Amino acid sequence: MFTGHPAADESSRRRVVTGAGRAGSTAYATMRLEHGPARFTDSFLLVQEGTEWRIANKVYVRETSSARTRRPSTSASTSPALRVDAASPPRRASAE
Numbered sequence: 001m002f003t004g005h006p007a008a009d010e011s012s013r014r015r016v017v018t019g020a021g022r023a024g025s026t027a028y029a030t031m032r033l034e035h036g037p038a039r040f041t042d043s044f045l046l047v048q049e050g051t052e053w054r055i056a057n058k059v060y061v062r063e064t065s066s067a068r069t070r071r072p073s074t075s076a077s078t079s080p081a082l083r084v085d086a087a088s089p090p091r092r093a094s095a096e
């Protein structure tokens with residue numbers, strides 16, 4: 001699986017960091033990988049241990065080209081406690 005060398009098609013892949021934030025010894029980062037017809041959006045939760053940062057958790061979403069062309073659902077809602085704004089530091093959810 002992992003040979004320690006880049007994949008043969010590595011030069012055709014595109015990666016972009018789409019968000020990052022830090023609160024004390026925890027942080028998050030999101031990135032997008034375009035690989036052939038698929039787009040992966042990775043979300044990382046990081047924890048600082050001493051002077052090093054370690055990935056505590058990773059989740060991802062895989063979309064294909066056809067899925068990206070569909071219109072988003074208007075019935076879906078996002079909880080304010082789960083909404084992330086990459087331009088702002090993480091904040092504590094308030095009880096409403």
